[in-house]
Amino acid sequence: MGGLHSYRRLRQLALQGKLYTKEFARVKIREVFRRERPSSLLKERAVDCLLQLGDYASARGIRLGIENRKTYEAFPSEREILALLERLSHPTFGYWHNFGHSQIKEHLTLINHKQWLGCVGSRVIGSHVHDVQGLDDDNLPPFSGTVDYQNLVPLLPKSCIFVLDLKGFGRSGTILESVERWKRTFSSRRES
Numbered sequence: 001m002g003g004l005h006s007y008r009r010l011r012q013l014a015l016q017g018k019l020y021t022k023e024f025a026r027v028k029i030r031e032v033f034r035r036e037r038p039s040s041l042l043k044e045r046a047v048d049c050l051l052q053l054g055d056y057a058s059a060r061g062i063r064l065g066i067e068n069r070k071t072y073e074a075f076p077s078e079r080e081i082l083a084l085l086e087r088l089s090h091p092t093f094g095y096w097h098n099f100g101h102s103q104i105k106e107h108l109t110l111i112n113h114k115q116w117l118g119c120v121g122s123r124v125i126g127s128h129v130h131d132v133q134g135l136d137d138d139n140l141p142p143f144s145g146t147v148d149y150q151n152l153v154p155l156l157p158k159s160c161i162f163v164l165d166l167k168g169f170g171r172s173g174t175i176l177e178s179v180e181r182w183k184r185t186f187s188s189r190r191e192s
Helices: 006-016 021-036 040-059 080-089 101-106 113-123 149-155 174-191
Strands: 064-067 091-098 126-130 131-133 137-141 163-164
Touching: 006 021, 006 091, 021 137, 021 174, 040 080, 040 137, 064 126, 080 091, 091 101, 091 137, 101 113, 101 126, 101 137, 113 126, 113 149, 131 149, 163 174
Parallel strands: 064 091, 091 126, 126 163
Antiparallel strands: 131 137
8 A cells, every 4th residue: 555655755744844835735635545546355355354353352252453553554544444343343343542643643634633533432442552742752651742631531431441552761750650640630530
């Protein structure tokens, strides 16, 4: 589906300060059309494989989450996730929300993070929790970047699983501080 070309090209323009220019809009529209062209046969094969996995997982009491991806060209896109979940129509499947991936796509004007969660929130079974700064700093502790957790987390079901998805940090205690803040901020979700 074009590799990482779309994501890299849009990211490059954004980093050059061209996010709201005609050039960026032209490239974005071209990449959207390029992304929408891939073979429906490939998507059908993916659905067939997922259905087989769903039967296997269901027999073992396992839930499977279809995760949103950071790159625009990855399958499934946000436009495809809801339709894919409907096609699968299997109780084993749900949506796995990656906060950082959605935030990066919002920074590239590809989605509106809050609107997206408003559409898919009821289908969320779990999430990867990490923050971002701009387009490059990914997998940061919650509350250290631009993800608006206070307005996004309430859009998710109370049964949602939250998994920290973090990478190395220079300052000791940063992860523990963010976990404590998370607990303070969202403790009422567990109590109700």
